[in-house]
Amino acid sequence: MATTALYWLTHDLRLCDNPALRAAAASADQMLLVYCVDPSWFQPGQFQSRPMGQHRWRFIYQSLRELDHQLSALGQRLLIRFDDPETTIDQLIRKYRVDTLVRSHAVASDEQQQLEQIRERHPRLHIAQFWTHTLFSPDHLPFDLQHLPTTFTQFRKAVESLHISTPLAAPGQLPPPPIAVEPSHWNELPDATADITLFSGGESAAHARLEYYFADQLPAHYKQTRNSLSGGDTSTGLSPWLAHGCLSARQVIDRLKRYEQERVRNDSTEWISFELLWREYFQWYAQKFGVGLYRFRGITSKPPLTSFYPGRFRKWIEGETPYPIVNACMKQLASTGTLSNRGRQLAASCLVNELSLDWRYGASWFQQQLIDYDPACNWGNWQYIAGVGADPRGGRHFDLEWQTRQYDPLHQYIQHWAGNSELKLLDHVDYVDWPIVPEHHD
Missing domain, CATH: 1.10.579.10 (DNA Cyclobutane Dipyrimidine Photolyase, subunit A, domain 3)
Structure with a gap:
């Protein structure tokens, strides 16, 4: 009987340097690849804002379209579901008798909770997670995660000399999907148009930007330009693709090292590495503190002296x-x-x-x-x-x-940006000049 793997994509929208994709392909005779677009992303949350805005959604939509095209060249397809992940993954596991669920390690605590719910519903399901969003894995860190250094400087000194693995090539082939797998639900997705186009989503655009940035003198002057308020080349410009996994941090480090070998290594190129380690620190910080990442008091014992007006x-x-x-x-x-x-x-x-x-x-x-x-x-x-x-x-x-x-x-x-059009007042006042502010928000 054929075995089936389900690869649940999240922040890993790429073929290159993707250990989760390779593991899913090696674990079964046939494979499903699914991305869940959660309707709750587009609804106001606890703090009045939506989890997903139009600019980011357009970028993700483009990334998904390109990934689907890449997969079709390998005899596969990307299943898109406009539903919450718990429902979608549960249905696919039952319908296609999935043996193995593969995904990247969750970045945020709410994603971890989703996976735990699926684990509870399917206790016999083999679940494999992979570190695709970080430079290191917990086994490579010189400390237990619960003893993560309390400051970035301490973290940097502990990890900056660690070996970083060479990025993996894209797979040359993938197992086929199950016969007569249901179509994707592209037509159910929210509109993905936006007025201004600054970044194009997808792995090919990520690699184009990576090569453009490291083609000449931009990295050698990064430290002098990185604090600029505007300008397309004052920073690496890679963060959108890193955030959604169209590009891995290991790929950036690998390209940076090649630049330092072929052109120059100076304070600016070292600062790019420094910034990537900052990003790395926050990934492990989020893993350690979980829901503490969203608490009013944060990871401290006292809440800040602020309210909500x-x-x-x-x-x-x-x-x-x-x-x-x-x-x-x-x-x-x-x-x-x-x-x-x-x-x-x-x-x-x-x-x-x-x-x-x-x-x-x-x-x-x-x-x-x-x-x-x-x-x-x-x-x-x-x-x-x-x-x-x-x-x-x-x-x-x-x-x-x-x-x-x-x-x-x-x-x-x-x-x-018309920031100084006229004098702005901080608060309105009522007819007796008392500021109109709400009661303290705890």
């Missing part, structure tokens, strides 16, 4: 605060789904420190808007700014006027 939050979202540099950042984010690392820090610091707002609302808005949303990096960085995460200094408060003089002295960025 709907009017202030709306002005922050719309770029209508008294802070022109932040307004410009928020308008760029809403329009394009992109924002520089410096811009993200300034917008987050403003929400937490100037507006005294619950940091989770800001993190959720970034989750909705960012094309390159990564649960670990987004929520970990917001905790860092809010003082409830891994920062030993207890949070970061940026002087917005100084930051403007440093990074936008001629106000070109502010003018481009």
Whole structure:
């Protein structure tokens, strides 16, 4: 009797350097590959924002279309289901008598919970998980995950000399799907159009960007340009493809090492490696703390001294605060789904420190808007700014006027995004001049 493997794709939308795909192909006579588009992604959540915004959804849709095309050349197909993963995976396991379920290790705690529900429903099912989203696996780390260093600096010193495996080639063949497998549900998916196209989803676009960036002098000047507020080549620009697994971090490191051997190794190329280790740290940080990644108090024992003021939050979202540099950042984010690392820090610091707002609302808005949303990096960085995460200094408060003089002295960025159109007031007042704010939000 033929054995069947089900490969549940999540943040691993690629053929190259994909150990989960290779394992699924080697484990059975026939194989299903499925991606679940959860309808809850497009509904407002606990913090008023949607888990999935239009910019990121368009990128994912393009990535799925390309992956389906790649799989067809290998005699396979990508099954798309517009339903929650628990229901979809359960149905496929029962209908096709799946022997082995394969997937990448979950990044976020809610994904881990979904897998546990499936495990409970199918206790005899063999489940295999693979580390496709990180540079290392737990076995390679020089510490137990529960003893993850409390600061990034400690983590970097512990892992920067570790060997990083060479990326795997794409498989040359795959087992066929079961006979008469049902068609994909592409026509049920939400509209994937967007007004502005800055990034194209998919593995081929990821490799094109990787080669473009490392083709000449851009990596050699990364440290000098990385804090810029705008400019397509001031950073590597690889984060959207890394976030959705169209490209692996190991592939980036491998290309960086080749650049250093063939061209130059300097402070800038080392800083690219440094940034990839920051990303790595947050992946293990999320694994260790689980739901603590989303708690108001974060991983600390005390909640921050912030609340929630709907009017202030709306002005922050719309770029209508008294802070022109932040307004410009928020308008760029809403329009394009992109924002520089410096811009993200300034917008987050403003929400937490100037507006005294619950940091989770800001993190959720970034989750909705960012094309390159990564649960670990987004929520970990917001905790860092809010003082409830891994920062030993207890949070970061940026002087917005100084930051403007440093990074936008001629106000070109502010003018481009209309951040300083008029004087903005922080709060409205009622007829006796009492600020209209809600009660404290716990």
